[in-house]
Amino acid sequence: MRSGYTNDFLPGFFIEMPTPNLAVQGDILQPPGLPEGKVVVPYIHYSLLMSKSTKQALCSAANVDNSKQQTISGAKGRKWFIDDRVGKEHQIINDAYTGTPWDRGHLTRRTAVTWGDYSTALAASNDSCAFTNACMQHENFNEDEWRVPELAVANFNMAKENRLNIMTGPVFTLCDRFFTKGPGFDPVRIPSGFWKTITYVDANSGELITAAYLFFQDIDTLKTKKAKQRIQLRNFRITTTELQLWTGLQFDKQMFDSNPLKFYSGPEAVKVTRLKDLSDPTEALLAAGIAETAVMEEARTLIELDKLYELIDELSWY
Template sequence: MAKSFGPAPQTVSTFRVVNTVWSIESYAERDGYQADFVPGKKSLPLPGLRDWSEDVITLLPEAARDGALPYELKYTHFSVVMSKSRKLPLFSAVNIDGSQSDRDVERTDAWRKDPRIDLDLQIIREVYGDASRGFFSRGHMTRREDPNWGDPETAKQADADTFHVTNAAPQQQNFNAGVWLDLESYILDNTDRENLRISVITGPVLTAEDPVYYGVKVPVAFWKIVAFTHARTRAPTAIAYRRSQTSFMPRPQRSRFVFGDFEDTQVSVEAIEIDTGLDLAAFKAIDVMAQAGPQVEIRVNSADQIILER
């Protein structure tokens, strides 16, 4: 059974939270994640739901779009799919155009809910607040800088879009650094310079054993899959990466929570598929560790230790 501790949720700080929502109509032109974005690979669609097909949040009828998946929240250059039972993203998928990237966009820094789905199925305050008191940060799944490309207005809108709580999961601030932070930049530096486009899928590993903090089940592990055109081979390539925040998580006095390995690891896409219950077939087909099997983990201490070639 998952353990729980913490003071009453009403003590959580509301700093950086916007109570108003944008109109549903204002999202009409969001393009979302594009499956054909990575050069040389005809289609890398969003992960299939597999084990989560009965546990996704669908868009309200007035927000549905013809021809679009009924559960896909489209934002500027990225998309999110949400779990109903956990009120957290199953994954967030972004397209990054390194040749048009604008890293100077002013940080929006104001979190809000998305009106296209039930507002009660979105976590905005419950577990978030002062880290010194054991609360968590709103950890971006799609990094705020990643979709910030194109013309200035588009890049600015993309930044604001990443501050929807649908794109966040509880993370300790110290966790959101190191390899996790540097991975996309490292991949772009090793991408075919004529095809500076990558797609990144990021999400939490949601399990029944996740510990409960302030009434919210908090994921212990997170994952990324990055697809790109390899600089040397010019072939479409994917790598998978997994990180645990166990060693950063607050614990009550005299607690002896043990959650497993604390290390950053490169794993196969198949391993992520097993962890998450999602269908990642398109990414498995171009995985550099496809032959390694799901049991193999390669510990990494910096982004430049990530294996990019079979």
Template structure:
């Protein structure tokens, strides 16, 4: 089996995953359970039964093509380290059009010094802790659209040091998210940060994406979608991302500079070629 958990020093610089700010707990002292898997780490939200953030590393030099490692026979499964009521399992997805959407992409995790390591990462990606409920159209759109190509685009950059990436991502867990089956609130938006090193310069880009929940009952009326439309990907500043997610990205603040931290208008991204990497 390969190394467990997200590696802070994967890009040479020490880069910690995000942390709660402030804690969502009424007592103010619960940050949620943190769970390590092969090549990725999940930070569970203490109340929502979903991942608050997932951090993972990608080694492009030892990455297996996704179609070379089958997902056939893999079943989504509960993590035995958590109680059943601490994670959103099969009851959320039965008899509806909700997809079990990976947060850390399966294809991102299929790397390692040995095939066994990549196979274990493949299996670990199917824990429900790495899954959020998504409309089928949203999940399929994400696979084929800009959202699903972000990591691939960075791995193809000229000058990318060691063909390595670190990625943070998760659902935006807003108070106004609609409740479903008295089991879970359905996230309407998702976020992702891609961190990479070009020569000796550490860079990152932060993104937001929405989920259209029409047709999933019950819905909350009069929800303000602000600047985000259905299935659109937006490039945003770090302060916007922190405000949206309730997370703090202290590890990126030394890297960001004024351009990365400023409260700029979100930039609609319709093609990965539009991004100034």
């Protein structure tokens, strides 16, 4: 029953789960309850990759069918559990959440996977409450800013057959905070932010479209629970290239080509305000907004991080 995320869920397209790049490959957990070499942990309608160092998921990917949604109350479908396949020692459990301001923040949202017949939806609701699918989210962030992209998924109505691929995960940085309850309690790493992608086939054009979002769990977001009333989701959009650099994950090529915010591909996404060194051909083509497929491929994989940040400083986004 736990078939997990499937790559052929969107009509006419195959979209693979993200895979770790060399920088994070060594941090991917080999779950002791899975066969050797199988690192993707499947659940009902979603799958995830676990980090050894943080004991939290690096990515959770879900198939969502909004046309077959069932209403499952939290009382019936919210039973948090330790996944024995992953091992208790490899996941953050209730000790870190009980009596603290930190919520068990769903990566794949519970109500996103409650679709299909009622029994399947109920089982999926419970399956979403694995501790492996939770990350340390401050209660003010979890109940405020993070609700904005979650509600966008729930209310989405532009997809062919109402089908969506939703991927999400934490962002860990050199500036991460750690939470501890005191002596004898292993410190828990707090994600600096969270990302989410929505990929779908447009019901009118038949084209594949991807939107990527990044929210930081910083001091400003923790001050209030009223931000969701005024923030606009489009202001948190980023390129798939940026997302890849933030996460250390490699995304399906089609998620680059279908994300209209492509700093490397054309005038519809960027406006150049100032040019610096154009001696490098890739940087020159990027800055000019003129890039062929080969150059786009090169930019995704070869551009250095400091050059990317310099380039982003020169761009003004719509």
